Amino acid sequence: MAYRTRLATFILMDSVIVSVAIFIAAWIAYPYETVIDTRALIISAIALLVFHHVFATLYHLYNKVWAYASVDELIVIVKAVTLSIIAAALVQFFVSDFTIYKRALLVTWMLHILMIGGSRFIWRVARGHDADKDGNKKRTLIIGAGSAGAMIARQLKTGNNSDLLPVGFIDDEESKQKMQLYNLPILGQTKDIGSIVHKYAIEHIIIAIPSLHHEKMNKIVSVCHQTKVKTQILPKVEDLLEGKVSVTQLKDVEVEDLLGREPVELDIHAIKLLVSGQTVMVTGAGGSIGSELCRQLIKFNPKKIILVGHGEYSIYRIHMELEAICGEMDIDIVPVIGDIKDRKRMFDIMDIYKPIIIYHAAAHKHVPLMEYNPHEAVKNNIIGTKNVAEAAAACGVHTFVLVSSDKAVNPTSIMGATKRIAEMIVQNLSKQSDTVFTAVRFGNVLGSRGSVVPLFKQQINQGGPVTVTDPKMTRYFMTVSEASRLVIQAGTLAKGGEVFVLDMGEPVKVVDLARKLIKLSGYTEEEIPIVYTGIRPGEKLYEELLDEHELLPDEIYEKIYVGRTTEADEQLLTHFIQHFLDYSNEELKDELMKIVYAKNVLVKAH
Incomplete structure (x- = not known):
């Protein structure tokens, strides 16, 4: 109803302006002359009225939100008025013995611009004045x-x-x-x-x-x-x-705004060539990285996305979210409950859905927790990766991207060692299969599950203290959206066997991160103190993205490097997988480190 009232008001106001303006213009242009034919003037006024509303409708003059009017809206008024004056001049030419009252029409044009434009300006000022009257703002x-x-x-x-x-x-x-x-x-x-x-x-x-x-x-x-x-x-x-x-x-x-970097320009064409119209599978699709990978992949219009995960609720949630994002897009989103440790299930999923690209994000990633549960880390990060990767090779998947970690560099933890061995598995498969296997390595993801940011926020909300392991501890940080985009980009660069390393920028002191979060929450360190608890099992003071033997200095794409990596001893790895359940926690860690550091032979990535 408000729209109709507003529309009727503008039409009535313009009708009055257009009808009256030509008579005022005639008086201004010819104040002491009687040369104008009154009949022609009346016909011109009618013509102006008709043509004005025709061109106003054509240019949507009555559908503009004049409270936010700018130069573009003024240009629309000029166009509508100019065309209506030209049309009226033609009418005037034929009803006045081939005479056009040019001065009168020119003044009419100026009056229309002034009065119609002015009415909109007054409307805008009035609306702005109404908005400013609220003293509670x-x-x-x-x-x-x-x-x-x-x-x-x-x-x-x-x-x-x-x-x-x-x-x-x-x-x-x-x-x-x-x-x-x-x-x-x-x-x-x-x-x-x-x-x-x-x-x-x-x-x-x-x-x-x-x-x-x-x-x-x-x-x-x-x-x-x-x-x-x-x-x-x-x-x-x-x-x-x-x-x-x-x-x-x-x-x-947010802390992401203070630690973020300039956004990376992606090679959209290369990603579309890889992803568009294809069946894509994401393992760990309900997790922080996996779910963001799915959100990013949707933009490149794949034919189908297979969401694989063993957590029922997390898969349900990302499935519902992606369905809402897709709307009318013709993308088939398939939620699949399956554990990567279940080898037969992985082969069955591949056989049913026949994905072309796999992003393997499923993993146990919490460093201290895996120190207490090393056998579960081996099952998930090593055997689970082996299951998915071998199923991919057997089913003819084109590209397999392993999401790895900076913890895999010179690992001292169970989690880091299992991720490094997972890298070795896909590198070895790359030599034996037509599937393009690659790994992407990056540091901590801000706000991901199990990361320090949610923990610090929870501690601040509870009144503190905020616990930091060591004042010297540093970590690399990246936002989840940037990490996911770079993982997708790395998939387009892979030729097989590489370990891509994402440029994480400068390392950040964890204690500085804690201080920023305390300030952002509106507190001081006196109100929310920081307490140092000591390094936890498996943690390092400083993380690395490449060791000195792996470093290749040149970027192959903005913020993406490729490194040299060590070969895996397949016999040692096979023996370990067959017997790892026989080892105690301490023995298991020793055996993992034997595999990781068994060789120091450098193999340059393609």
Whole structure:
């Protein structure tokens, strides 16, 4: 009903403007002359009225949201008015003995632009004024007077649904100082945030620079937190570009925003060639990495995605999520409950669904937990990988990608050793099969199950303390979305037998990560203390992505390296798999290390 009322209002308003404007124009253009034929003037007015509504409909003039009008909307008005004037001139030419009153029509054109455009401007101002009248809105400072900041300001000024009232901008560009944007002043630079918050009674801060580098973001967030004012940011650039969110969907600052890197530009064409129209299988599809791999793969329009996992609820949840994402897309999503330790089940799944590409993400990955349960680590990470990989080779899978870990480099833990042996298994199979086998190695994934970030958040929510094993402990971190995209990209680069290594950037001190999370949660270290508990079984102070023998210096793709790797002693590995249940926990670890360090023969990846 509101739409019909608004539509009728605009049509009636334009009709009055168009009908009256030509008579005013005639009086302005010919104030002391009687040369104009009144009959021609009336016919011209009728013609203008008809043609205006025809072209207004053609250009959707009545369907514009004028509260957010810009230059584009003004151009539409100019087009509709110009064409209606030209059409009326033709009518005038034939009803006035081939005469066109050019001055009158020119003035009419100007009046139409002025009055129709002005009516929309008044509408916009009135709506903005209504939005500003709410005294309960929080006084908001916008950091960044660029295009994103401008969009945020316009949305907040004209939208009635927000509880935020923009007061001004912060921007470090000297040329913007003391300027105004959407009638809001640029109040200073980031170094002035503290004083501006106090002077203008700021209650909310929005960081509106989606492409901001994480180092600069750290500095700005640190300054904002010192003010004790709630701080939010725009979504990530990649999410904006992919259409997941809009620029007005603000979110709280997360640790990922402070540790993130510039998004990697993927070779979309190569991925489409590999994935589009194919049957793709993901093991561990309900886990952190596996589920994100599925979300990323959906974008490349595979024919079918096979979700394999042994956890009923996790597979159900990712299945429902992907079904909702796909909507009308013609992608068959098949949830399959199966344990990778069940060799026959893996062969049956391959035989039924005949996947072309497999991303093997199923694994036990918690380092201290696997120290207490080494036999289960062997069953899942070694025997499970062997089952899936050999089933893939037997069923003619084209590409098999093993998701590995930086713990596989010079391993000291059960988990790391089992992942390194899993790499060896797929490398050996690569020599014996037409299937392209490869492995992708990366460090810790922010926010994944069992990682430190969810643990720290839980400890902070419980009032602390936050437990860190050692003040010197460092780890590599990557977001789950970036890790998954690079795994998919690595699959397009594989020729067989490689271990790809993802560039994880600079290692981060775990204690620094804990401090950032405490600050982001609005606390100080006095309120939420950090307690050092000592290194746990199997942990290292420093993780590596390649050892000194494996290092190949050149990237083969942005943030992806390929390393030299050691061959596996197949006889030793076969004997171990046949007898590993006979070993005690201590003996089992010793046997694992014998396999990992049995040879030091370097084999250069293709």
